[in-house]
Amino acid sequence: MNFDFIGLKSLNQVIAFISTGAMDKDKTKIIMGLIVESLREGLGMSRYALAKESGVDYAWLRRFEKGTSGIRVETLILLARGLKIPAGTIVTAIEKALDNPDKWLDEYEKNKKATS
Template identity: 90%
Template sequence: MDKDKTKVIMGLIIESLREGLGMSRYALAKESGVDYAWLRRFEKGTSGIRVETLILLARGLKIPAGTIISAMEKALDNPDKWLDEYERNRK
């Protein structure tokens, strides 16, 4: 599996969950206790994530961490298809 593609997908999942809640990146960073600049890089797919940080983001989004993990597992089953669908839905 392409490590860079994995990072991009994980970041997009967090971004879409955050936007779906109408939450700004700044608000999520503050609520989660993570660095805003790191969150921006993560959502853009240029930074990785540790499990502890994933849990902090889930708490900031007020959802179970398992929800994020499930979305990632599903997306990574067929990353190219997921990315294509994501792009289509953004238009």
């Protein structure tokens, strides 16, 4: 996949841009984790099932979804495969959320409360 339209050449560059310095790193990690958590929950999949299906450590996945652990491109691809969705779906969701992270987080919280 080519990301020339945003001045980046590869998925690796997109992930590096998102997670290192272009934005608030902590907020970025939180958003990335929440997006994966939302996708997983939307598919009715438990965290344990995703960890097993993806071949990632359950404790790491929990930390990632809570925004306290980062992610490598290879691991993002494993998660996407575990969710049975294209990795680009996750990346696109992250990019859209990071256009206005504060607004996205506010909307996420409102939606979470409304469905609880």
